[in-house]
Amino acid sequence: MAEIYMLWHLYWYIDDDGYEEDEGKILGLYTSEAEAMEAAKRYYKLPGFNKYPFDCFGIDKCTVDKYSNWEGGFFSPREIIYNIVKKNVDLWNPEELLPYAPDDEYDIESKQIAKQVKINHTVDELAEIVAQVFSKGFGRQYDIEHCSEIAEAIYRDLNKEFSK
Numbered sequence: 824m825a826e827i828y829m830l831w832h833l834y835w836y837i838d839d840d841g842y843e844e845d846e847g848k849i850l851g852l853y854t855s856e857a858e859a860m861e862a863a864k865r866y867y868k869l870p871g872f873n874k875y876p877f878d879c880f881g882i883d884k885c886t887v888d889k890y891s892n893w894e895g896g897f898f899s900p901r902e903i904i905y906n907i908v909k910k911n912v913d914l915w916n917p918e919e920l921l922p923y924a925p926d927d928e929y930d931i932e933s934k935q936i937a938k939q940v941k942i943n944h945t946v947d948e949l950a951e952i953v954a955q956v957f958s959k960g961f962g963r964q965y966d967i968e969h970c971s972e973i974a975e976a977i978y979r980d981l982n983k984e985f986s987k
Contacts, residue, residue: 824886826885828858830852830853830859832848832880832881834846852885863877900985901937903984907981908940912929912933913933915976917965935956936956944978944981947967949978951970953970
């Protein structure tokens with residue numbers, strides 16, 4: 824089976840709201856790793872690419888006409904994190920709006936929290952994130968102690984989900 828080399832570029836940045844985001848591009852397919860590396864060196868000289876370290880480029884060896892390593896499908900860690908956050912925020916219901924408000928009442932806050940959550944955050948770090956998001960979202964101060972119970976619930980669910 825024939826092999827090709829896929830050249831890609833991936834970098835992280837902070838968006839306008841202060842959240843960490845990533846952006847990736849597939850730059851080309853090459854017949855050898857050396858050709859892909861030469862292309863990476865050419866791209867690195869171009870505007871945009873030269874703002875980031877050279878190690879943002881990557882090369883993957885792929886076999887043509889072969890089933891990939893995704894036979895079991897895939898999951899999105901961000902989607903799982905969001906679902907955990909949303910479930911716990913809705914149960915927490917800090918403004919006591921549910922069940923009277925629509926089911927999506929806290930979705931904006933849940934998305935903002937989920938974007939910042941890392942699987943290895945501590946309970947205190949999670950409480951800080953929740954407090955910041957809800958303070959900004961509802962225009963009044965949420966202290967970390969008030970947010971510690973939901974932070975513990977999120978922490979527990981994240982550990983249960985990602986320790987599998």
